[in-house]
Amino acid sequence: MIGRHPGGLEMTARLLALPGIRPPARILELGAGEGKTAVYLQALGFEVRAVDLKPSGPQVEQGDMRGLDFAGESFDCCLAECTVSGCGDGNAALKEAFRVLKKDGCLLIADVFFRKQEAPSLSMGKPLTWNCWKEAFEQAGFWIEETKDETEAWKEFFLESLWNGNAEKNCMDFFIEAGKAGCGYFLACLRKGGENGFI
Numbered sequence: 624m625i626g627r628h629p630g631g632l633e634m635t636a637r638l639l640a641l642p643g644i645r646p647p648a649r650i651l652e653l654g655a656g657e658g659k660t661a662v663y664l665q666a667l668g669f670e671v672r673a674v675d676l677k678p679s680g681p682q683v684e685q686g687d688m689r690g691l692d693f694a695g696e697s698f699d700c701c702l703a704e705c706t707v708s709g710c711g712d713g714n715a716a717l718k719e720a721f722r723v724l725k726k727d728g729c730l731l732i733a734d735v736f737f738r739k740q741e742a743p744s745l746s747m748g749k750p751l752t753w754n755c756w757k758e759a760f761e762q763a764g765f766w767i768e769e770t771k772d773e774t775e776a777w778k779e780f781f782l783e784s785l786w787n788g789n790a791e792k793n794c795m796d797f798f799i800e801a802g803k804a805g806c807g808y809f810l811a812c813l814r815k816g817g818e819n820g821f822i
């Protein structure tokens with residue numbers, strides 16, 4: 624089993640720092656897996672709900688980020704670490720995050736992108752370059768408030784997985800494909816509304 628997302632909880636802290644979001648904000652974690660990030664967020668004092676298609680921890684509820692069972696405008700923040708690109712339909716997931724966010728709420732996303740045009744599409748319908756992400760964010764209605772390139776953390780994650788021997792074969796295949804397509808890793812804070820927003 625491969626480790627968690629690149630950079631671990633330190634990367635989560637860097638993501639939270641982008642908008643300077645503070646407890647007791649209400650956060651929805653999308654694709655929470657075993658729930659380590661959700662536990663971390665709760666310990667910081669945030670009010671947290673966490674969903675995953677296949678939950679593997681007690682803090683995580685079964686839920687599909689492409690069609691969420693939450694009312695509109697019910698969260699201050701959605702958090703998606705390494706999940707939108709592989710959720711089956713990333714565009715639907717972005718629209719759902721937009722729907723459940725309060726006005727002025729933000730989606731914090733950490734994910735992969737590729738520098739070459741012959742890149743994998745994963746769940747985004749076309750080669751997953753930074754331009755593809757930008758278009759998808761804007762089509763969902765978001766204003767891109769801040770982005771950060773964390774490709775070095777991805778490189779470390781890749782090397783660490785090799786060194787520790789904890790990458791499964793399908794992950795190794797992805798790493799090989801990703802390396803050929805010039806894989807990078809980004810953090811972004813996407814705002815619903817606000818002065819320059821779309822609502």
Ligand SMILES: C[S@@+](CC[C@H](N)C(=O)[O-])C[C@H]1O[C@@H](n2cnc3c(N)ncnc32)[C@H](O)[C@@H]1O
Nearest residue numbers: 627628654656675676677687688704705706710
């Ligand atoms: C690479 S893991 C990342 C897990 C966690 N966010 C982390 O950073 O450790 C991707 C997670 O997304 C979940 N997932 C995939 N498609 C999903 C969907 N449509 N809705 C909810 N969760 C999904 C998977 O089950 C998996 O737990």
